[in-house]
């Protein structure tokens with residue numbers, strides 16, 4: 027009998043520790059599927075973040091090195107510059123990427139580092155217990171915004187993907203969600219495109235994934251998926267945000283050759 | 288043998304490149320800018336050399352961690368406030384057992400302080416500096432020649448023990464020029480198995496510092512500690528000067544030791560018998576070597592360009608076997624050898640008077 | 646032998662170059678040497694100085710308690726440094742700019758109108774080299790030939806006529822000092 031569906035080769039057999047209904051497991055899986063499809067398991071190096079996905083190396087069967095909170099893009103920069111022919115991605119949450127690590131994200135993007143960032147946006151700090159994140163919705167209750175996010179006190183949801191658009195170093199940015207089969211397929215396509223973009227030397231690519239966190243949203247898994255459609259996408263609309271591969275195209279020269287002119 | 292007259296900051300950079308450093312990330316801060324600038328000009332000229340002016344000190348050290356994990360010799364440099372920012376990454380490198388060299392060209396502190404030479408970061412450097420139970424190998428050069436030699440050695444030590452190593456100097460050493468001869472660096476011996484280059488056809492690996500299980504974490508701490516014990520046993524370095532018949536010994540490192548040597552030299556013609564003990568490794572501290580001297584010498588003066596930090600290590604080393612006095616000039620003040628000589632004369636007389644009374 | 650010298654003046658007077666070229670020459674002649682420039686905020690204020698220590702043996706301290714020689718190129722430097730020079734030491738004064746004289750009686754001093762001499766030979770910027778001519782004539786730390794060789798190598802790729810002017814400047818300073826003595 028022909029096997030039509032199975033575990034991706036680059037996904038380890040360990041059981042996910044994520045909460046039921048969490049988007050991380052799906053994001054991991056589709057990333058691994060892409061790694062399989064592109065046949066890049068042996069040349070991929072991943073950088074997991076601090077946060078719920080800190081144990082990502084239990085699941086991804088690729089070389090990985092953990093970065094301190096927010097520093098994934100800096101760590102990935104160091105790796106990629108030394109090993110330009112590897113596929114390097116950093117996997118980060120909203121607090122990691124848009125709060126404590128915004129400088130690292132912004133500048134890796136601005137340098138056009140030829141890396142891919144997988145950005146899990148679930149509007150809260152998951153692992154620490156559901157505190158306010160830069161991406162928390164206005165009015166959303168979190169453990170540090172018990173009355174709901176108040177713009178005049180807590181500021182507005184940060185749309186990092188859009189913020190990176192004007193930087194010439196960024197080439198491919200798309201916002202997806204993993205709350206429905208159709209969206210999951212789109213997200214996988216986006217991740218694949220981002221990795222391909224990197225493999226062609228096009229520069230910084232980022233895939234933002236709106237991802238349910240039923241535990242901290244205090245909703246059922248089904249309601250969480252609905253909430254993404256009904257609330258989150260109003261502020262964080264899905265779709266391709268930037269796709270200009272030529273702009274940040276790397277010359278493929280070493281720094282020595284670049285230096286020589 | 289090719290002698291060149293070079294500024295300290297440039298010497299460090301050149302020595303690093305010669306030692307095979309192929310990745311440098313840094314952020315401008317006085318008084319170490321020339322190091323960063325030298326790297327910008329020269330490291331990219333060598334095959335595989337990478338230079339990044341990072342967005343922050345924090346980014347720089349994490350880039351270094353990434354490059355180190357990817358298998359090259361990597362370095363960052365800064366001055367005091369910037370080194371504070373790097374501590375997160377240094378702690379993480381110690382946890383993940385990643386080699387790397389960090390240069391601290393100290394300036395006055397705390398806070399922004401000033402940009403004058405100072406030795407106020409001794410505690411930070413020798414006690415790990417960041418959070419958690421770890422140590423960093425700390426080398427304290429006192430001449431431009433040592434800046435060159437110890438920078439090369441720092442890479443070897445970092446590799447051998449898979450741990451970050453620090454060059455601790457100050458603004459004066461960074462700016463000073465002296466003739467330097469670059470020695471032939473040793474060949475790098477760092478096993479491929481510690482590098483992260485993609486799994487290829489084999490098993491994937493991961494490098495991490497997060498160990499949630501407390502007994503595993505405890506074992507990791509003891510494992511690191513066993514390594515530190517070996518370093519303490521094998522890697523202490525120091526210099527002594529005119530110690531043969533000394534009745535009083537100055538203990539000083541780096542620039543302070545240069546000034547102290549000048550003072551000891553000035554006193555050479557007097558009938559005062561003064562020697563100098565200069566630790567070259569600040570961690571591991573040459574404690575037992577220093578304690579040896581307390582068999583014969585009962586008076587020590589610790590001289591630092593701070594309010595007294597290494598003083599604590601001297602106390603720990605001497606364990607009450609000798610009297611310890613302290614003279615310090617913090618805040619970026621660099622005293623002259625004459626000033627220190629006067630202090631020594633004064634204390635010498637005091638201690639001999641005490642002896643007479645006994 | 647251990648000789649320490651401080652060179653001081655405005656930024657732009659080539660004060661660091663004086664110290665650097667002397668250090669380079671001392672190194673080439675086989676001496677131990679340290680060159681310590683003042684750096685940072687004080688540079689921004691427009692003044693510059695450096696300390697050069699030259700000796701037969703390893704230089705203990707690059708900092709000088711009481712330098713043997715001090716070369717001052719502007720008036721504030723005279724005031725800042727005249728008290729530092731060792732008793733019996735020598736002060737070299739750029740008298741084109743500095744109109745006052747040191748108050749100390751236990752040192753000797755020489756007034757060299759180095760800026761004017763430099764202008765006469767056609768380049769006011771060579772005032773520092775004029776002063777070096779006078780300095781080396783008096784101190785004899787290194788030979789004039791050796792110094793000029795070092796100066797040429799530290800000026801590196803600069804145009805040949807720049808070096809010619811500096812040679813002339815050096816010779817004029819040297820000569821001026823011979824006549825003074």
Ligand code: SF4
Nearest residue numbers: 044045048078152239
């Ligand atoms: S807390 Fe939220 S993000 Fe973390 S594992 Fe649970 S559902 Fe996922």
